[in-house]
Amino acid sequence: PTPSLERLSKRARLLPSSPIELETSSSSRILSFPPSHALSSWSAPPRTLLLVQKPDDSRVRSTMESVLSHLTTRYPHLRLIVEPHTARDHPEFHDLTVVEKEDRALLGLHTELILTLGGDGTVLHVSNLFGQGECPPVLCFSMGSLGFLLPFHIDSLAEALHTTLTGPVPVLNRMRLACTPVSASGEVLDRCSDMIVGDAGWQVMNEVTLHRGGQRPLVVVDAYFDGQHLTEAVADGLLLSTPTGSTAYSLAAGGPISHPETDAFLLTPIAPRSLSFRTVILPGRGVVKLQVSDRSRAPAELLVDGREICMLHSGESVIIAKSPFPIPCIERSEGGNSWVRDINSLLQFNVGFRNKSLAPGGSGD
Amino acid sequence: PTPSLERLSKRARLLPSSPIELETSSSSRILSFPPSHALSSWSAPPRTLLLVQKPDDSRVRSTMESVLSHLTTRYPHLRLIVEPHTARDHPEFHDLTVVEKEDRALLGLHTELILTLGGDGTVLHVSNLFGQGECPPVLCFSMGSLGFLLPFHIDSLAEALHTTLTGPVPVLNRMRLACTPVSASGEVLDRCSDMIVGDAGWQVMNEVTLHRGGQRPLVVVDAYFDGQHLTEAVADGLLLSTPTGSTAYSLAAGGPISHPETDAFLLTPIAPRSLSFRTVILPGRGVVKLQVSDRSRAPAELLVDGREICMLHSGESVIIAKSPFPIPCIERSEGGNSWVRDINSLLQFNVGFRNKSLAPGGSGD
Amino acid sequence: PTPSLERLSKRARLLPSSPIELETSSSSRILSFPPSHALSSWSAPPRTLLLVQKPDDSRVRSTMESVLSHLTTRYPHLRLIVEPHTARDHPEFHDLTVVEKEDRALLGLHTELILTLGGDGTVLHVSNLFGQGECPPVLCFSMGSLGFLLPFHIDSLAEALHTTLTGPVPVLNRMRLACTPVSASGEVLDRCSDMIVGDAGWQVMNEVTLHRGGQRPLVVVDAYFDGQHLTEAVADGLLLSTPTGSTAYSLAAGGPISHPETDAFLLTPIAPRSLSFRTVILPGRGVVKLQVSDRSRAPAELLVDGREICMLHSGESVIIAKSPFPIPCIERSEGGNSWVRDINSLLQFNVGFRNKSLAPGGSGD
Amino acid sequence: PTPSLERLSKRARLLPSSPIELETSSSSRILSFPPSHALSSWSAPPRTLLLVQKPDDSRVRSTMESVLSHLTTRYPHLRLIVEPHTARDHPEFHDLTVVEKEDRALLGLHTELILTLGGDGTVLHVSNLFGQGECPPVLCFSMGSLGFLLPFHIDSLAEALHTTLTGPVPVLNRMRLACTPVSASGEVLDRCSDMIVGDAGWQVMNEVTLHRGGQRPLVVVDAYFDGQHLTEAVADGLLLSTPTGSTAYSLAAGGPISHPETDAFLLTPIAPRSLSFRTVILPGRGVVKLQVSDRSRAPAELLVDGREICMLHSGESVIIAKSPFPIPCIERSEGGNSWVRDINSLLQFNVGFRNKSLAPGGSGD
Incomplete structure (x- = not known):
């Protein structure tokens, strides 16, 4: 079901209500990054929704059934896309569009909105699904x-969904990292088989x-x-993290x-x-750039968001920059920034000491 | 009311039930330190009790009244010693022996047991009272x-007091530091007026x-x-702490x-x-030895257990060793070590992260 | 020597060679911040130069004499502005414009470029001079x-000065904080007498x-x-720092x-x-916003860049935002980012352990 | 070459010159630990010497040749014991007693003194050889x-060896940990095949x-x-270390x-x-006791001094106490404690900041 170009150009998008702020990268490439936080509205009413459900969890499964009922009843025009395990869990829903693992690359073309049900790991899975x-x-x-x-509790499903589908809604664009493993001579390592590295590299939500x-x-x-040697780390590991x-x-x-x-x-070392x-x-x-040193006696494991990708040997490295493709997370309209909470x-x-004394020098009473 | 020598030699003491373990200091002086934790029994029934009450606290004051009633009723033979503020708070008790500030030095001769009521600061005050x-x-x-x-809740007063007065009871000897401020030429600084430094120095419970x-x-x-230069600290401060x-x-x-x-x-620096x-x-x-460096542009404040003692100038120092006089703290007989609690x-x-994930690499679910 | 308005409008400025990037603040005020790092050129040849010299340092004094000789010989058209102590140190230079302490407010109108000689503290003094x-x-x-x-060594005076006066030169705009002490009801505290708080607050280079x-x-x-309670700190202190x-x-x-x-x-606490x-x-x-809590038993000292400003009492606070007035620091054209160095x-x-072993588990050989 | 009992009873030992300090363990077992630091003398002149050489290092190999020449010339009565790789490296020395891997258990009976040549890892290897x-x-x-x-430089071989063989010499008894892996029901795990756990457990120098x-x-x-639950660690790892x-x-x-x-x-966690x-x-x-929790989703690797021993599953644990068998390290007689150095x-x-300023608030000059 490849969409026509016409259809694609009409894909509904959440766009910042206020004029876009542009940042100009210092390098010669000019990239446009979306604002990190903005009230956004739909360019057209969304018609497709990808449902992502934490697998192997009976509570999540039965709740997803309610979600599906709500969606098919209230928003019959929405095309619902699911992963195979969700389709298997809910055979009574016949109109689900199932995306097999090998067709994941098409998800980006078809999906206008994503709804997840589960823990933080479910959102990392979304980032992985849209990793390229x-x-x-x-x-x-x-x-x-x-x-x-997880800004929303499932009890607020009806309201949150309505607000989101009609807009405007606050959107927090969570930075991702674009990372590319390269050889000593700077060529992209295609050895890392599990990870199809495209032009933009692999998109990472938490850390490399x-x-x-x-x-x-x-x-x-x-x-x-920026090409300048910062330090040599001798450690259990070294990671580069996003703010998220x-x-x-x-x-x-x-x-x-x-x-x-x-x-x-x-940039933080481990031990x-x-x-x-x-x-x-x-x-x-x-x-x-994080490069395995010639002094290293063994290869290093490259992990993105906790998943092993491949081993990097002496001279090989991973190049990391801000991704032009953040994760647009819909936030609650009220109640302040949920990060603070x-x-x-x-x-x-x-958390303070329970007997925290306000007396001099740590000498409580 | 100076006690006769005979009386002194008969002062009741809590002594370890098992044979004393001796440690020999590496220096030429030979000191005997009590075991850090031992079940102890009275050499004779205690006859004097010092009551230490957190000042300016109405809840503590009224509770102390109950304590005094209990003591005078149940243990009429006990001589009760108090500080002036406790005597003022409880004028209805006539037989209290009041120790004025200038007579504090005599406390050590007369006191066989101490009962405190208040917070951790009350115990620090005891350490200060017996600071020499x-x-x-x-x-x-x-x-x-x-x-x-504070191992005991006031609700267990009757029982804890009974067990303690009859013994045996577990005693935790909390290490104190003996500290002496000295001049560049090694003489004891008598300038530190608030602090009468005797042969054993000043006894400190938390930190110098x-x-x-x-x-x-x-x-x-x-x-x-041990006479060897360890390091030069450039900091807001530097402290030497006991385990307590x-x-x-x-x-x-x-x-x-x-x-x-x-x-x-x-040994820990501050900033x-x-x-x-x-x-x-x-x-x-x-x-x-902590010595104010010649490179220091200003004198340093010397504090023991959070109280300011005096300023130390370049070349002056404070000498610190384990005190032969720990604080013998009576512990509960049951319920395990209260420190762990x-x-x-x-x-x-x-405390763990509330959503602490057991998944790989920080990627929760 | 008040400049005519015409003169002012013609004040030479270092402006980014590439088009300015604009950031839109999230609040209703719209402020324009300069790019953090940009190659910049003069709008007109600079004609005034403020010389800032570390006081009470004979080496700096004699070096400043060479600087003055070089300037008066090579750039006779430059008007040289100095502080009183510099004028006193160099009586043989008659054409120096001396700015008395009470006229500092005029410095901003007259100064097109600043040259400092001394340590990092000299640059903090500049920030202070232009603190409003x-x-x-x-x-x-x-x-x-x-x-x-301090990107430049004094030995490179002639060359660095020439490059700077002709441009273009790389400029690092070091963020400053704009801070304003306010009362519990939100009014600016004019009690903080040493610090004339204007509309923009006080500009701070390192930390509040x-x-x-x-x-x-x-x-x-x-x-x-952003108005949301983040945490309560019980500490020796709490500071908000710039990246610098x-x-x-x-x-x-x-x-x-x-x-x-x-x-x-x-945002970092102290102890x-x-x-x-x-x-x-x-x-x-x-x-x-950093607000002294009602639970605080004593006022807190407010310091900016290490200088005491005033005491803040319970309910009073200091409001801090990014200043629209960074310190534009001229950088070296070659040799990479000096921060990494x-x-x-x-x-x-x-710095690694000198015997840093690359063997398993910390067990070296 | 099993020694006669008579021979064994006469094995030369380095004993503290001053009377031994005894510690009584809190448990019912009564163990005697040697003093941590003491001047020690030989009970009889030592007659056997185990030579431990870092393998696969040509510099060490040629230096060991000089050591062997010196020993055979100067101390012909000393029986020299070596590991197989040392014997292979030095075929010209015919009188070496070679201890094969399967005979290691006998080393403790025959060895009176050990000489190591190499890095810290060589000493860990000694601890491993005498691990039981x-x-x-x-x-x-x-x-x-x-x-x-490594207190001694190889250049001081002749002198250090002479002093050591004649005594008295300062000896630092470095604490080891005795550790025993046990099942959920408290039985010793014999599954950990590489590690023959005897009554005393396995002796560990750095960490478990x-x-x-x-x-x-x-x-x-x-x-x-001491049987009381201290905490639950959720981490990359958890280690218990000796002071060494x-x-x-x-x-x-x-x-x-x-x-x-x-x-x-x-006790320190890793990440x-x-x-x-x-x-x-x-x-x-x-x-x-470190016990793998029932909440753990996977077994944990048990390592001693960086060497993998076995996997521990949920409910299994490792019991750790101070070993009665420290490593007696001969120290230099002069020059202060080498640990400080x-x-x-x-x-x-x-190490201080190179421009460490003594000025207020971190604001240097």
Whole structure:
């Protein structure tokens, strides 16, 4: 079911209601990045919806049934696209368009809106599904547990869906990283078979990691920023995180917490053999290269968003820049920034000592 | 009311039930330290009890009234010693022995047991009262709030008191630091007027701190261990903490958490001008010297347990060793070590992320 | 010597050679921020030069004499402006325009270019001199020692000056913070006498700090971002830093290292009474409020770039946003970004263990 | 060549010159630990010497040849024991006693002194060779590079050897951990085939680690101290380190630096999923249990001193206590504690900022 060009040009999009702000990259390429946060409206009413459901979870499955009932009843004109496991879970719904694994590349052409049901991992899966290009807006529902990427509770389904389909809605464009593994001579590594690297590289939501994995010898990685050698890391691993990823593996490795709208990368080592390594914050306009050093005694495992991609050998590297394809996350209209709520409730950021004394020098009473 | 020598020799003491373990210091002096944790019994029934009450707190005041009633009724033979503010708070009790501030030095001769009512600060006050020598056993009651130094809830007063007065009871000897400020030529600084430094120095329960205070220029302090230069700290301050103090100012400055029985000091800087400073753990058998450097542009404030003592100028230092006079804290007989409970409940040590995912690489679901 | 309006309109400026990139603030005010890094050219040949010299330093003084000789000989048309101490140091130069302290407000009208000689502190002094508005471009020379704000060695005076006066030159616009102390009801605090707060607030290069100073009780500060309560800090202090300031006090307090072009603030506590406080990275487009809590037992000292401004009492706060007036720092044309060099050479960032083993698990050979 | 019992009873030993200090363990077992640092003398002149040489290193090999020449010439009565690779490297020496891998268990009976040549790893290898019981004194030579376990430079061979063989010499007894993997029901796991666990467990010099290794899901480990649940770690790994090991993997994971004589364990997580985990210092008298949680989705890899031992599954654990068999390291008689020198020269502990300013608030000049 390949769409006609005409159809494509008419694909509904959520566009910022106010004029677009343009940033000019410092390099010769000129890329346009969408604003990180903007009230957005549909260019036309959306007609296709991709449903992404956490697999192997009976609670999610039965809730998805209610979602499907609601959608088919209230929005019969919407074409519903699902993954095979969702189709199998709900055989009573006959009009679902099933996208097989080998047809995923077509998803980008057909999908105007995405609805997810599950945890933060479900949103990472969406990022992965749209790992090679533009991602449609995502409306994320939780089953009740909190999550950084889950602004809506499933109980608010009807209202949130209505607001989203009619617009305008606030959209948070979460930065992704575009990463490309290259050989010592700078050619794209096609060896990384699981990952079809296109022109734009692979799009990553949380972090790109080089890690020694089960391999025993330490990783030795040279980090470059805009072509300049920044440092050599001798460590269990080294990762470059988006602001969104700052609350994932980067945090465990000791990194700071970043607001999701910050236009920056965070470079953080995992168990570095140095007393003086700290997270380095780099401006989002630049290009980072992480190269396995010639001093490294073993290859390093390349992981994106926690998934193993391939091994990089001495001289090989991964090139990382801000992706032109962020994840447009639909936010709640009221109630303030959910990130502030999340770092407090999820991470228990800065919980005080329960007997925290306001007395001098730590000597309580 | 100076006691006769005979009386003194008969002062009741809580002594370890098992044979005493002796440690021989590496230096030529030979000191005997009590075991850090031991079941202890009275050499004779205690006849004097010092009551220490948090001042200016109406809840504590009215509870102390019940304590006094209980004591005078149930243990009429006990001589009750109090500070002036406690006597003023409870004029209806006529038989209290009041120790004026200028007579504090006599407390050590008369006191066989101490009962405190208030927060952790009350115990620090006890350490201060017995800041120049041996401290009798302390039985600490909280008003309900948790505290590292508060094993007993006031509701268990009758039972805890009975067990303690009859024994045996578990006693945790909390290490104190003996510290002495000295001139560049090594003489004891008598300028530090608020602090009468005797032969044993001043006894400190949490930490000894050199800090720039309101003084703007940074502190430059040379730290020595057993006479050997360890490092030069350029920082807001530098502190040496006991294991007990590891959960006070030392923790705020970034130091680790130590079990109270560890025989060690923790040397931790406050906002050091170095990427590579970490807490240093030193064996309790040694001697630490913190000396204000000749490079320091301003004197440093010397604080013990959060109280300002005096300013130290370039070349002056504070000498710190393990005190032969720990604080014998009476512990609960059952329920395991309260420190484990406290670091979890008070500090909220290692509270997990609420959505903590067990999935790979920080990618939740 | 007040300039005519005509003269003013013709004041020479360094302007980006490429078209200006505009950012639209999220608030209703629309501000235009200059690009963080751009090759810039003069709108007209500069005719005035402010010389800023580190005071009370004989080496700097004699070097400044050479600088003055070079300037008067090679660029006789340049009007040289100096501070009183520089005029006193160099009585043999008669044509210097001296700006008395009370006339500093005029500096902005007259100065087209600034040349500094001394350490990083000299550049902070420039920021202070132009603390209430726009700052002209600054060409910074060191006497040989390294500094984050010192791209040029004095030995390259002739060449660097020539390149700068003719242009184009690379300019790094270092973000400043605009900060305003306000009362509980939101009115500007005019009590802070040393600091004339104008419409734009006070411009700060490194960091804004609330600190308990010599005041003993801990600071309790509520931090807000875009009006939303972020956290309550119980600490020795709390600071908000620019990327430039990330290598100053913020680093000592444990914060990460930021590239100077990152468009972000760093919120970092000093000795927080919490195990779970980390630096928070906030996008530069937002507004931060640090408010002394009603729970605070004492006022907090407000410091900007390390200078005490005034005490803030419970309910009072300081409002901080990105300043529209960065410090335009002239950079070297070749040799890569000096920040990368500086974090390695000045901070000794990530120096490895000298015997750093690449063997498994920290077990070297 | 099994020694007669008579011979064994006469095995030469280095014994503390001063009376032995005894510690009584809190458990019912009564163990005697040697003093951590003491001047020691031989009970009889040593007659056997085990030579341990770093393999596959041509510089070490040729230096070992000189060592062998020196020994056979100067100390012809000494029986020299070597590993097979050393015998192969030096066929010209015919009188070497070669200990095959399967005879290692006999080493403890025959060896009176050990000489190592190589890096820190060589000493870890010695610990491994004597991994099931007592270890004879070790005299460690470096080839020039620094190392925490290498007090002597090979150039001082003749003198150091002479002093050591005649005594008295200072001996630092480096704590080892005795660790035993046990099943959920508390039985010793004999599945861990590479590691013959005897009554005393396996002796470990640096650290015991549970790590997810190449296994992707996070490790979930419950840590117990003296039978009491301390915390649940969700992390890449969790390690318990000796003071000696505090400068190895523990340091990379963010732990503090401990003096080698401290009688304590350090519990440190690797990349924990918690903002509020800190290293915990535990007294050396206690028992630590690290148990793979039932919540763990995958087994954890057990490593001792960086070597993989086996996988532990949910419910299985490793029990760790202070070993009664430390590594007696012969120290230099002069020049102070080498640990102080090493943390400064090897780790570059607390290297200051090169432009470290003593000015207020991090604002240098």
